[in-house]
Amino acid sequence: MSSLSAVTRATLAKDLRLEWRSKDAINSMLFFALLVVVVFSFSFDPNAEESRQIAGGLIWVAFLFAAVVALNQTWARELRNQVLDAYRVSPAPANSLFLAKALGNFIFVSMLEALMTPLFIMFYKLRALGPAWQLIPVALLGTWALVVNGTFFAAVSLRTRSREIMLPLLLFPISLPAILGMVNATTFILTGEPFVRFWIVLLATYDVVFTIACLLLFETVLHAE
């Protein structure tokens, strides 16, 4: 079994199963996500009119911090058990490991977002003036943008001192165009302004470009550790 999709599915299933059985990462991440929402709502407490202007930025910054905490433990299990060495000598394509990890992170971060969003709506009394359904492609594309680069840079940071800080140091500058897109798209949907489609297209372009870049370079990075 060494085809890309078969190995990807197997690795993803293994990760999900491990996580489901131990639940160590899930519980702490969920609680952290809740805390982030509460702290942000404490610190910025606008009325319903203002909240639409700033909620887009607030929500995505909160998601970004929750995502970084989740991404930091991407490769932790692999490091503890020398799985990466075993992977390097196996005939399995490196990209299937990357895709499995990225998809696992995507599922995980989406769960965190699904928890945080209703809380934000509640605390900020949000109501979208534009077409609210457009928030779904924004959420999907934006989360993938953070997760695909985050998984890649988590692998790059594996052998660095201060590993946990290295990931956001690398991820944030590279993610700036995606963050621009996510925040602007969300804000314009909430306030009912036009030009949402432009930012969604930008997010999609960012996703395509960087997914291809990650897939092309991951094997090099995996063998470089």
Next chain:
Amino acid sequence: MKRAFPILAVLTGILLSYALYEALVVAPTEQTMGNVQRIFYYHVPSAWTAFLLFFINFIASVAYLIRRNPVADAVAVVTAEVGVVFCTVVLVTGPLWARPVWGIWWTWDIRLTSTLVLWLIYVAYLMLRRFSTSGQTPVLAAALAVFGALDVPLVYFSIWIFRTQHPQPVIGGGGSIDPRMLHVLLVNWLAFLCLAALLCWSRYRLERLQREVEEAQALESIAAPGGSR
């Protein structure tokens, strides 16, 4: 070749002094902004030099990824470091100029945002090189440089398209430049290029020496039986 370095150093010193004289004395005073505008002769050449250095870094990184040539990696490190220095000059002189002229320190227009993103990416690059304990740091850093090269055009392009669709007040419009000012600008750019070449050259020599020392130390610890290390 050894004599060329001091010659370049002297030449750079002369050029920089001449360029300073030109910028402060010879160049005509700008109509609306007055003498504050003279910082333009440091701001713009620094920006062009930084972009050129980062472009060389991108080429060297790609060359390293393809061929694993250590010279390419050394060039990448050197150009990244000197490029960050010049980019910092741009980001400091910019607000210093903007405050008296526009009344604001900063704005998120297309050039400022792209330059800031470029600076952030290359500072992250230098941090990766410093903090990485892997033996294959050059490969990781080269991968990051490629990501950066994809990222900055995206930032520029997205803000550009958005601005033409969604017009905002134009700050610092284009327009033509007085030929005497252009002459001073080019003289300053030449001086800055010589300074960049001087800095890169001496940093490159340092980098090569450091690598030779590390290699010699590694060979010694392998060869020496029961070494004290």
